[in-house]
Amino acid sequence: MDQRRLSVRAPAKINLFLRVTGRRPDGYHLLATWMQKVDLCDLLELTVCAEGIHFRCAGAGVPGDHNNLVYRAADLFLRTTQGRRGLASSGVAIHLTKNIPVAAGLGGGSSDAAATLRAMNELFDGGLTPDELAGLGMRLGADVPFFLADSPAALATGIGEVLQPVPPLRGYAILLVNPGFPVSTRWVYQTFALTKQDESSNLTSSQECVAGGADLGGCGGAIGPETALVNDLETVTLARYPLIERLKGEMLRWGAVRALMSGSGPTVFGLFANREAAEACRAACKPRFAATYLVAPVGEK
């Protein structure tokens, strides 16, 4: 019996900067966003087996069947590489342990999908190139190519698939506080479009954003007093959930250098130059918000 197996970690991300720059005819929004992986991770254990996809998931809130992005990634990989795989077996058992809050703006599902694609390519000698993997990833979600890339931080444009690696953030403890309710990414983008009477007049020009974002991400991961962290999607999510604004204020009062909502929310992150201040803020938040995590940027060391 074939017992080839692999355990991999799938990190979360935060968006240090997110501007909506346009909308494609197919409805997808164009973005300029600075993404940074952080060391809060889901865990995946994959074991080659004779046939089929056998998926199990520990942790609440995600589909336990073929709708899970892990299952969909495994299925896509097996169908794409049929006939060109080095390994005769064509089945896989996957156990997912969810640690990243779901529908939280932390990219957990996309990261799980990326980790599955990479692990399967290795386990099955699939021989897919990084570009081929990114192409498959795009079919599963706009953030998947970022998680497939080796780089711990990137400036992403297009719908998130055009990646320019930037140096990782350095010198900050990052506090993540998830208020405990899910927010649908689809709802946020749909509402963003609807609340803009003349959407184009509210969109920052793509070029301006890329230049600004490259400055931000290109400055060695340091955030200076003049560095503006913005998230255009806050207009939608904060209007519906005022608690997010209050959480940002609380983090700033505890000494965060910056506090911002990540992605489409509702998770708020605070960047702390002082670790003791971050610890104190965590201790204050944890009794009210179970999903509170003190994390570090991936690639910092």
Ligand code: ATP
């Ligand atoms: P993003 O920041 O990329 O918009 P998110 O962090 O807000 O994503 P996810 O946690 O990735 O959101 O979940 C989005 C949706 O995908 C949820 O409704 C969830 O049920 C579904 N989903 C499917 N598979 C997974 C998975 N493995 N992990 C998390 N969510 C999954």
